[in-house]
Amino acid sequence: MSITDCDAHFFGGNNMYQCILSDIDGTLLTDDHHMSPKTRDAIKSLDIPFLPVSARSPEGIYPILKENDIVCPMICFSGGLILNEKGQVLYENGMNYKQTEEVITFIKEKKFDCTINIYALHDWLVEDKEDPRVLREERIVKAEAQKGTLSSLDPSRKIHKLLCMCNPLYTKEIERNLKDRFPHCSIACSSDILIEIMNEGVTKADAINHLCDYYSIDKNDIVAFGDNYNDKEMLESVGMGIAMGNAPDDIKNIAKDVTSTNNQDGIFKALRKLHII
Incomplete structure (x- = not known):
């Protein structure tokens, strides 16, 4: 599938890191299922793309983006579906x-x-x-x-x-x-x-491979945040995989860094530590 001019423009930028990915529940959102003001403002200040990467369906992600006035592509169903910022399907892998x-x-x-x-x-x-x-x-x-x-x-x-x-x-x-x-x-x-x-082969890491192919970015130039076992491959596959402070020890141990919890502005603190914001 070809990349539209809008897609290519969306993935522009000159930062050391080219893209920020984040799981949603337990990572992007606090335990009361909202994005903290610091996390929201950090994401909206980015000059590189941000994508939620979640087990949720598109309908479970759109309300979060709308509530926080964010427009971006998304990876849904733990990697089984990629939509661009217009909601068009870039990649899918489903069971028959x-x-x-x-x-x-x-x-x-x-x-x-x-x-x-x-x-x-x-x-x-x-x-x-x-x-x-x-x-x-x-x-x-x-x-x-x-x-x-x-x-x-x-x-x-x-x-x-x-x-x-x-x-x-x-x-x-x-x-x-x-x-x-x-x-x-x-x-x-x-x-x-x-x-x-x-379906066989569906992981967040596999979806990231397809994302990188579509947008001509290197996995080593990606920062990803996660907090649970379905984030393991994603955190291992990117250049900077960061576990949340509320993640199980097994996930913290494979991550390249550990930030504060989802209730303590962990994403905001890590982006600041990396000088991305």
């Missing part, structure tokens, strides 16, 4: 209907204590809209699920993500079972209650 059906059938047969969410580009489908876990997610991401099942979608559609909202007592057990049964899927916990299931 049969693959998705197999995963859903397995989860139901095992009677795992979780509820299944189906994401296909702008569609978010759930069987029970009144499930408390779904209602909680709607409040957090400021988006509304649709009542439906896999059969509600055209069989030719790509499924960008299945999300299991789990009983936290069983999240790790469910994750192990899914990884054992579907070794070719990309499966990762994004919190103690959420398991993300994507």
Whole structure:
């Protein structure tokens, strides 16, 4: 796919670093799901591109950007979808209907204590809209699920993500079972209650490779922020991978630096330390 003049201009700049990437939940946002004023002002003052890189759908990211008057490209579904600042698809990698059906059938047969969410580009489908876990997610991401099942979608559609909202007592057990049964899927916990299931090869790091190809930037010139296990490959793949102070020790140990927590303006402090702002 060719790069538009607008895209090329967006990725201009003469900074030592050429791009800033950030996970959203637990990283860009505080625990009350808002961007702190210091973080917002730091991002808006950048003269290099900023992109959110999240397990969220586009509909879960747009409200954050709108609330903070930010226009930018985004990486969604943990790397399964890249949209430019106009909302046009630059890259996507999704499961087909049969693959998705197999995963859903397995989860139901095992009677795992979780509820299944189906994401296909702008569609978010759930069987029970009144499930408390779904209602909680709607409040957090400021988006509304649709009542439906896999059969509600055209069989030719790509499924960008299945999300299991789990009983936290069983999240790790469910994750192990899914990884054992579907070794070719990309499966990762994004919190103690959420398991993300994507197509083979989907990671935030893989999406960054495609982003770099499209915009002719070097991964070594990228700063990335993250706080959880689905950020691991991203933090390892870029020139400056920074873990938040609230990240697990396993993530802090692979990062090139550790900043303050998401509630303590960690992104703002790191950008200032790097003399980017």
